[in-house]
Amino acid sequence: MPFVYERTVRLADTDAAGVVYFARTLSICHEAYEAALAAGGIDLNGLLGANGIVVPISRSEADYKRPLRPGEKLRVSVTPEPLSENSFAIRFEIMKLGPPVKLAASARTEHVCTAPAKRERAALPAALAAWVRAG
Amino acid sequence: MPFVYERTVRLADTDAAGVVYFARTLSICHEAYEAALAAGGIDLNGLLGANGIVVPISRSEADYKRPLRPGEKLRVSVTPEPLSENSFAIRFEIMKLGPPVKLAASARTEHVCTAPAKRERAALPAALAAWVRAG
Amino acid sequence: MPFVYERTVRLADTDAAGVVYFARTLSICHEAYEAALAAGGIDLNGLLGANGIVVPISRSEADYKRPLRPGEKLRVSVTPEPLSENSFAIRFEIMKLGPPVKLAASARTEHVCTAPAKRERAALPAALAAWVRAG
Amino acid sequence: MPFVYERTVRLADTDAAGVVYFARTLSICHEAYEAALAAGGIDLNGLLGANGIVVPISRSEADYKRPLRPGEKLRVSVTPEPLSENSFAIRFEIMKLGPPVKLAASARTEHVCTAPAKRERAALPAALAAWVRAG
Numbered sequence: 001m002p003f004v005y006e007r008t009v010r011l012a013d014t015d016a017a018g019v020v021y022f023a024r025t026l027s028i029c030h031e032a033y034e035a036a037l038a039a040g041g042i043d044l045n046g047l048l049g050a051n052g053i054v055v056p057i058s059r060s061e062a063d064y065k066r067p068l069r070p071g072e073k074l075r076v077s078v079t080p081e082p083l084s085e086n087s088f089a090i091r092f093e094i095m096k097l098g099p100p101v102k103l104a105a106s107a108r109t110e111h112v113c114t115a116p117a118k119r120e121r122a123a124l125p126a127a128l129a130a131w132v133r134a135g
Numbered sequence: 136m137p138f139v140y141e142r143t144v145r146l147a148d149t150d151a152a153g154v155v156y157f158a159r160t161l162s163i164c165h166e167a168y169e170a171a172l173a174a175g176g177i178d179l180n181g182l183l184g185a186n187g188i189v190v191p192i193s194r195s196e197a198d199y200k201r202p203l204r205p206g207e208k209l210r211v212s213v214t215p216e217p218l219s220e221n222s223f224a225i226r227f228e229i230m231k232l233g234p235p236v237k238l239a240a241s242a243r244t245e246h247v248c249t250a251p252a253k254r255e256r257a258a259l260p261a262a263l264a265a266w267v268r269a270g
Numbered sequence: 271m272p273f274v275y276e277r278t279v280r281l282a283d284t285d286a287a288g289v290v291y292f293a294r295t296l297s298i299c300h301e302a303y304e305a306a307l308a309a310g311g312i313d314l315n316g317l318l319g320a321n322g323i324v325v326p327i328s329r330s331e332a333d334y335k336r337p338l339r340p341g342e343k344l345r346v347s348v349t350p351e352p353l354s355e356n357s358f359a360i361r362f363e364i365m366k367l368g369p370p371v372k373l374a375a376s377a378r379t380e381h382v383c384t385a386p387a388k389r390e391r392a393a394l395p396a397a398l399a400a401w402v403r404a405g
Numbered sequence: 406m407p408f409v410y411e412r413t414v415r416l417a418d419t420d421a422a423g424v425v426y427f428a429r430t431l432s433i434c435h436e437a438y439e440a441a442l443a444a445g446g447i448d449l450n451g452l453l454g455a456n457g458i459v460v461p462i463s464r465s466e467a468d469y470k471r472p473l474r475p476g477e478k479l480r481v482s483v484t485p486e487p488l489s490e491n492s493f494a495i496r497f498e499i500m501k502l503g504p505p506v507k508l509a510a511s512a513r514t515e516h517v518c519t520a521p522a523k524r525e526r527a528a529l530p531a532a533l534a535a536w537v538r539a540g
Contacts, residue, residue, distance in 0.1 A: 016416060016474070018423075022195060044281065049153065056152065056157070059197065064194065064195075153288075158282070165416060169413075179476050180476060204450065206449050291432075324422055327469055329466075
């Protein structure tokens, strides 16, 4: 069962077309990823440079299938997939709650563990690697 | 020659990892697209519902190759590509100005013209279609 | 008892200084206001022009007292105050949950009901006026 | 003569009410402040912790006078004011270019130099103090 994150669309997510701004959809996915990490006992701050490593996103893809309006309720599923000892992917599905429930967007991000001081790839921290495998 | 948009990285573009937040890279691409439309004499507001059509993004892809820090100067190229009478794509390259100049990210968006009242695809407005072909 | 909204600080809220970007604090307050309206049975979309009125923010003030980091948990209280038949204010307090709990920021916004077509102020919708008085 | 920053309203600045989201107005002011610092030869990154000091915003006020729509052109003036050896304020005026030119918003921010390691206020760096006095 993938991790699930619930979220209401807020005015700040939208633009003058009246619906969620496309890039903000990816921010909502990243929020869900952060919540999934926290639920897995992994401290996001440890992936932002504090331990000599960072795990930035190297690639994103998203399909925007339905417009999302202020006040609509979303459910985001988060499914990690191993790629290598240095990297993993996350698949996201954003469902618009209804009834009926409908797929609003899907996305996929790739994350690469890097040691900035050495300018080279690094092995994923053990806890993060375990979380990815358990996904 | 593609349209080129220049932009400085601002604090609001970045996150606690010290570099541009991944989804914000796509916002910067969209800014460049808006500037390209304006340079082509096309009013963005006419694509946001005012004329009974909207031209939302249906898909995005991005590769994030180098971190971007506050104050760094960027040059974004915007290259439209026709897909169908209802749709087109835009290719973006974000160069970090140097010296040396380096490719920081590339992205591609797909845009589909839709008539929301009819819930169906619509032909691109003539001026927009011409702009895409000229790209 | 004021309405209370809980929120976790997300990476997208922060900037390269490692903490929440100042203006984003006001976005978090506005999210809390939107949640308070929804809890009071008021549809935000009805305040965005659909009924011939808008209720934009005419003024904001905020005091930023403590830095907020990714993953920190916040509790935002929302207290409306009547100003006139056309306007109201909202006071916000953002507490950082601990232990110990600490005041991280306080803010105040003023909202004015306007009829854009007439370019003049309009009376608050009855349900919104009642929500403000009940605050 | 205050420093002046020009900016076009972008879709990402707006929300479903069709105009610039209130908190984003403050982000636009901060962009102007960053441009003013750069024009004064001051590196923003030096104020984000690299030198053992940070200069966060402790207070903001803003009056939102006119709605701003996608594609509109803005001119932001930036006027620093000394407050103490540790702090300063900035006044901003956002003019909507026309014709006619109209005041769209005004804002004021307060900035306090702090040494996070000592958890106490610190003197402004000399170059920043000189920039404030010259304002």
